[in-house]
Amino acid sequence: xxxxxxxxxxxxxxxxxxxxxxxxxxxxxxxxxxxxxxxxxxxxxxxxxxxxxxxxxxxxxxxxxxxxxxxxxxxxxxxxxxxxxxxxxxxxxxxxxxxxxxxxxxxxxx
Numbered sequence: 001x002x003x004x005x006x007x008x009x010x011x012x013x014x015x016x017x018x019x020x021x022x023x024x025x026x027x028x029x030x031x032x033x034x035x036x037x038x039x040x041x042x043x044x045x046x047x048x049x050x051x052x053x054x055x056x057x058x059x060x061x062x063x064x065x066x067x068x069x070x071x072x073x074x075x076x077x078x079x080x081x082x083x084x085x086x087x088x089x090x091x092x093x094x095x096x097x098x099x100x101x102x103x104x105x106x107x108x109x110x
Contacts, residue, residue: 002046002049002089004046005058005082005089007043007046009065010043012078013038013042013065017031017036017039020072031071045057045061062083065083
């Protein structure tokens with residue numbers, strides 16, 4: 001679930017980059033470089049989210065996406081939605097893992 005969230009966030013960052021090119025006072029090249037780097041980072045993080053430190057990388061990306069609101073103000077709201085979704089999905093994932101472990105412990109050996 002965390003990987004899917006980061007994958008969707010990559011699309012969000014890409015589309016926000018398109019908006020930022022029109023609205024930002026920064027040079028277009030800087031906006032494209034930053035937006036592309038953040039979108040690619042989201043895709044790469046989706047691939048390593050199950051490895052040690054993967055969730056920490058995901059949290060860092062959540063903060064960075066939220067910070068893009070300084071360039072495109074709507075990203076404060078959209079970033080907050082993704083931060084909330086990220087936190088909720090991590091809590092649900094932990095609960096599912098805990099329930100699976102409890103279920104596996106109750107199952108009699110073959």
